[in-house]
Amino acid sequence: MVEALIFDVFGTCVDWRSSVAREVARTLPEVDAIAFAEAWRAEYDPAMARIREGARGYVPLGDLHLENLHRVADDFGVTVSDPVGLNAAWEKLDPWPDVVGGLERLRAHAIIAPCSNGSIALMTRLARYAGLPWDCILGAEIAGDYKPKRGVYLASCHALRLEPDKVMMVAAHNDDLRAAQDAGLQTAFIPRPTEYGPAQRKDVEPTGDWTVVAQGFDMLAERLGC
């Protein structure tokens, strides 16, 4: 058994797509809410890329989300009267049905923490909304960089004073697990085949030699003997 499990959050623990769309629909009834949520999310990786490459210093994800919201609203030709309020949609994401119960089981045996690109503030508020029983918040902010940069995984292990092979990265994304495995961590792939909607093509199956593949967090707990 590992001593800690660290988790990707957006997509792996929570359904960002329908949750953000719900908040968009409430605020901007005139747009296609799912399309808006997807377009907003599509700005995520390019915004982090500049920071990973060193072209920009570390900026918390909430700030990037807000910058991206202005860009997406322009593209959709709408005005957001309370952008900070709508930006908080990312703090109100519903967990997949297996997540909270699975985390409780896992937590009885190992430290559990997010290793997300979300900031401490964002992960804290999201955990309160979604009932995610984390022991602490790790991830991008304590590393001052963004996944899949190696240093983010290593900073999370270091913060727990654990060697990487005592820590398991749990994610629905093969790229995330590839980087974690390269950094020496154990890996668990939990497919979320509808994260991007019914037509999702990527990450529907494991593409690497991961330590565990499980359909949901309950099965992960089972496999780890929790």
Next chain:
Amino acid sequence: MVEALIFDVFGTCVDWRSSVAREVARTLPEVDAIAFAEAWRAEYDPAMARIREGARGYVPLGDLHLENLHRVADDFGVTVSDPVGLNAAWEKLDPWPDVVGGLERLRAHAIIAPCSNGSIALMTRLARYAGLPWDCILGAEIAGDYKPKRGVYLASCHALRLEPDKVMMVAAHNDDLRAAQDAGLQTAFIPRPTEYGPAQRKDVEPTGDWTVVAQGFDMLAERLGC
């Protein structure tokens, strides 16, 4: 009501003196366990002082505790066969009786987090042992410095993306609250008059103009309308 409460931990939330003495008694039956625990704790502030003054880079508190253990064992003329094991005494500290219930009440209304000089690893393991239901772990490690340096309080507020006046520092130590108040935070004094044993003289009463003074975390919750 404030949006977050951040807590001193050693002394304010947990009874380090009798808890560490219990572990010392188990490992070193030949010494006066209370005297050993007190001597170990007495090395705490001088060890941090060098880091606060910039004479040494940030080192997590667990490492300082381990260095100090060697020094105290020498002073007591004993050999510790498993110093790392005994050092984990600081992860097994019992909460004062009002703490867990009071934190649960407070947490229903505001973010709660430690703002301790303990590291993320130490605070995480201690929270699991003592059942402290933190939303996240703030404090020395995210600031790379030690209280009562102003930057530690401000880094904790910044990590939550809150202005200092929306955050309340809760402590049994007037010096800690003085520094937090100087940094713009609200303050709550919770006396723990036996933290240092029955002969304690310091911090038995508030010596500043704190926002709240309460006998225990339940009364604090009451005062804050939780």
